[in-house]
Structures are given as C-alpha cells and as structure tokens.
Amino acid sequence: MYYEPGRLPHGLPYDPFKSCVVPRPIGWISTTSRDGVDNLAPFSQFQNITFDPPMVMFSANQTSTGKRKDSTVNAEETGQFVWNMATYDLREAVNLTSEELAPEVDEFERAGLAKAPSRLVRPPRVAASPIHFECEHLHTLRIPGNGVMGTVDVVFGRVVAVHVADWAMTEDGRIDIPKVRPLARLGYHDYTSVDHTFTLPTVMSTDGGAGLEGSPEKAAARLGTGRR
Template identity: 65%
Template sequence: MFYEPGRTTHGLPRDPFKSCVVPRPIGWISTVSRENVHNLAPFSQFQNLTFDPPYVMFAANQTTRGRRKDTVVNTEATGEFVWNMATYELREAVNKSAEEVPPEVDEFEISGVTKEPSRLVKPCRVAESPIHFECLYHQTIRLPGNGTMGTVDIVIGRVIGIHIKEEMIGADGRIDILKIRPIARLGYHDYTSVESTFQMIIPGNDPRRLAGMEGSAQF
C-alpha cells in the first residue's frame, strides 16, 4: 500500500503511522512549576539526540483543548527537567501520569510514586525508577500541525547528571537491561518491553567508530 499523509487516505480502520516507528522509548519527564507543583508525564516521542555531551528531546503535542502541556510550560519557566526510565514494573504508574489534569495537581501523587530529590536540578526524580537524567533546558522547536493537537513543541535538554541504581549494574560493569525491563510504545494502545538482546560489532574494527557506538566521541 502507499498513501500521502494529509493528502490521500490509508484506507485502514486506524492510522498506521505510529505503528511504523517502533519501539519508541518513553520519556517519563518530571518537572516542577513556578508555583512549586510537581508534574510527571510520559512522552513516547522521546530520544537521545547525541551523546558527548548528551542531549535528549521530547515532543509534546498540544492538549485536547489546544494548550501547551504542563511539562513544556514548566520546563521553559524553570529551565530544568528530569528523565526517569519507564519499566514494566512501573507501567501502571506511567499510564496514570498521562492523565490530563490541571497544573495545580501533583502528578507524583496521582501516579502513586515517590519523590526523590535531584542533585543538580529542582524537579524530583521518581524514586522507584532505576535510571534518571537531570537535564537543563536548551531549546524548544515548535512545528505547526493539523487540528487542536497537531502543533508540537520539541523540547531539547542537556543531560548534566545521570543516576543509575547500583543493583542494575552487572558484574561486567554494564547496565543489566534485562533485569530493568524498560517499556516502549508501539502503535495503537500497544506496548513492548525489552526481554531479549543480541550483539553485533561493525566490521573493520575502527576503534574510533567502536568508541562512538559505545558513547564516546573523545577518542
């Protein structure tokens, strides 16, 4: 099949686009408002952009009422956010934190997770999550879109602090991803979690390229 988004119909009962870019890691983002209300929300339009220094982004569409999401408002107002890793064990809390509630509601409370202070920024971390990035706001790129929710704010932040729970680091010094079991979004209302891994090394053994694959640009 072939279709041109916005121009011709895909002819399917549901829009297939989000099911094509999978799996998408979840940016479970905590912020705090100027009024000191703690906010938490998941964004599957999330990625690391680069690694040395590390930058991440999340893309927040407008609300169903055509307003900017609280996460974006708070990040721009305070200049800080925290990324928390979403795991299979925390899946219900992740889902609850997506409820659209007024900015004066503490979303750690409605999600039933514990606030843990960050070291370098004001937004709290989700204590139950195994990995956190403390981030400084860098820039917002706004893309125009269709309908109330179409417009999207792409928020970029620089990672200035990384927490990894000791028990999630294996004897070989690597993060034990199978123990953590991160979740990721598929299309529709479907999710997946990491339950297997495999390894491949780029042929040629160029040490600079291999270092880059592992996350270092300073060879």
C-alpha cells in the same frame, strides 16, 4: 497499501503511522512549575540526540484543548527537567501519569509514586525508576501542525547528571537491560518491553565503536583529539 497523509486516505480502521516507527523509548519527564507543583508525564516521542555532551529531546503535542503541555511550560519557565526510565514494573504508573490533568495536580501523588530528590536540578525523580537524567533546558522548537493537537513543541535538554541504581548494573559494569526491562511504545494502545538482547560488534574502524558506546573519553583517546 499506499496513502498520502492528509491527501489520500489509508482506508484502514486504524492509522498505521505510529506503528511504523517502533519501538519508541518513553520520555517519562518530571518537571516543577514556578509555583512549586511537581508534574510527571510520559512522551513516546523521546530520544537522545548526541553524547558529547549528552543531550536529549522530547516532543509534546498540544492538549485536547489546544494548550501547551505542562511539561513544556515548566521546562521553559524553570529551565530544568528530569527523564525517568519507564520500566515494565512501572507500566501502570506510567499509564496513570498520561492523563490530561490541570496544572495544579501533582501526578506523582496521583499515581502513588514516591519522589527522590535530584542533585543539580529542582524537579524530583521517580524513586522506583532505576535510571534518571537530570537535564537543563536548552531550547524549544515549536512546529505548527494541523488541528487542535497537531502543533508540537520539541524540547531539548542537556544532561547534567545521571543516576543508575546499583541493582540495574551487571558485574562487568554494564546496564542490565533484560533485568531493568525498559518500557517502549508501539502504535495504537500497544507497548513492549526489552527482555533480551544480542551483541553485534560494530564494523566501524575509525573510532573503535567509541561513538556507538557514547563515550567522549574513549572517542577522544582513540582519535587523538583530546577533550575540549
């Protein structure tokens, strides 16, 4: 099978594109509008982009009516957002918050989710989620696309605070991924969750894997560069 998007059709009953880049972590993003309304929505085009300092991004296509998503608008107008880890146990709530609703609707209430206060930003956290990043908005890159929904806002944020539930940690100080069971997006209407891991030591010799771990302190110490 071969196709060229927008030029040569794939001839399949379902478009395969999103199923080729999997699994994708879910950016379950909470924001607060200028009017004080809390918003919560999942984005399957989400990722961390660097670790020193830690930054993340999420991509938000337009609504079915061609408008910008509330998450994008709120993050830009208030300068803040929170990433909440989506887990298998929270899958139904994640799905409920994906519904396209009016800006004045509070998705926390809609999905029956309790809120937890953040420390450094205004948007609340999903209390039942085990891991959160409080973020300050850095920049939005708007990329034109095709059709009503094709245009996308790529929202970048700097992580200023991290919350990890005690129960989500192992005795040796690692996040217990199989216990947490992060939810990940596949294609179509399919999801998966991480219920097992394996270890594959790095072959990198220059930094001892500090960069792969994502530790600025260890990277600075091993490379002798010091912290900026």
